[in-house]
Amino acid sequence: MERAETSPIAGLRARGGAIDGGSAAVVLLLIGAAIFLLVGCLRSTAFAQYTVQGLALGSVYGALALALVLIYRATHVINFAQGELAMLTTYIAWWLMEKGLSYWAAFAATLVIAFVLGTLLEVTLIRPVQHSVIAVVIVTVGLFILIDGIVNWVWGGDFKFMQSPFGNASFDVGGVAIRHQDVGMVIVVFASVVLVWALFRFTKLGLGMRAAALRPAAAALVGVRVDSMLAIGWGLAAVLGAVAGLMAEPSQIFLSPTLMQPILVYAFAAAVLGGLESPAGALVGGLLIGVSLTLIVGYVPQKYIGAELQLPLAFAVLLLILLVKPSGLFGRREVRRV
């Protein structure tokens, strides 16, 4: 830690990796969960199907959770508008497709628009109030309501249909039907996560962004433009959110203004579960939540835990985990000084 103080950039280079440590108990827990899933998948095809579905959903939660974590690491603020922003960009993609673009062309254009939008929001709305945490939180809450209103106003609240990029066919792996769509979702999400990780890990821009997030003052002293880095961070988070929105759409079958609200809630849970400081934790948290929810819905009879209690139950479990490990599975305990 002392070295990091004297030379922030060198310290950051040394830390580099995505997983910031984590106790042996957590690793054991995850290995246990993996073995449980593997054995279950081998013994029952229904279990395998639930697991694959859960992983696909979980990757979407993970992507949005990662967007939250990116912003949290940089500014110590939760962006409540992240989900609605993702919903807005999904509508933009739908609109571009209506105008005649192919799916992947619209996908690419949407990511660019999301980046510009995220950056603009940071510069115009967040930066003026960034000295006060509560003001930033309230501005993002206002954005949540505003975006919801605008989308309803411009495109209406009725359901929209988007073509599925992966078709409706499925692979047959030893009697287990795995939908192309689920595999496609996981691949797209992981590809974008790996790209973002590579950007942070291997480029000078990424190094600057990490420096700006961890030690803004020191980073500014060695010539990093902290303000621009924060704006780019918001842009990247919006891009990840757009990916999450576009990948979430097929799983919900249709597009509506409330598309991302439940997903945002689970993404919050995923980010907190993984520890808000840890990008890898957000992803693992998303997958854990996705898989356990589909398994619970699949196996526990409606009469005990109906669809109504799914959300409260997820949060009760989250609360228990947090009571044991208040900084999440991968979070580090902060040392607080007066």
Add this chain to the structure above:
Amino acid sequence: MKKQIPALVSLLVVAAVLCVLPFVLSDYNVSLAAQVGIFFVAVLGLNILTGYTGQISIGHGAFMAIGGYTTAVMSRDHHTNLVVTMLMAFAICFVVGLIVGLPALRFSGVYLALVTFALAVSIPNIPNQYSTFLGGVGGVTSSEEVSNLWIYVAAWSCSALLFLVAWLILRGRVGRAFRAIRDSEIAAVASGVELPVYKTLAFGISAAYAGVAGSLFVLATNGFAQPSEFGVFLSLQLLIGAAIAGLGSLWGVLAGAAFVGLLPQVSTSVPVIGAEHGRDVIFGAAVILVMLLLPDGFAGLVARLRRLARA
């Protein structure tokens, strides 16, 4: 004592205006003014927790739901006097608030915000699961209906009473402990503030206030408690109200309550944008604008004006 006089005068002015209002306003406007009174109670309570003790809660809509359902269920099943149900809402929410405050001892800052957010999201689902007792999606209807004037008087009497209680709590030892926790938890512990006691107490008090507001809220909608009324939007409204109110000013709380109580109602009738979306577009934009202009809320504005007047 001399310092207190301007504060006392402004208090009397507010009280006088509130007494006159029902005689000059139409019935619909009285109901709007009652709405402001209801939010005044809730925002005042949340201000004790967020403003004075520094704990962010995005879940106070849940306490309003508990208070509201207490009133509706007691009135439906036992024909309890409505004022008594408000006292019960106060007591029940105080206890629930203490219990919710317990995990708050382990979390702080953003984690606490997310845990309370979870509460806001979860609570509206409970009536749907236990529909025989809590009425499911259809809701619970209390056995009595009250007039808009009744709500107005009840809401502002509660406001006055609870404002007095808040003032008494905050001016003394307890208030000092709250502020010490807000400024630095570690420094507060080092100076002998018992963190568990005061943190849970702050939660309990603010939850009890929200409970009373919830009970009034249900009575204001013809005694009808419904899960969809207590959604996340309500919790967000309360937090926005507390942020816009700012810290330590009666005028601030009034402005915050009026903002979140009136604007969503009034902005439903905007031309061009259309009814339902108008609320979200105008309210959302107004929230962002106010925060950009007054990051410290209306209390900050009042303080600035006061400094100007003195200079």
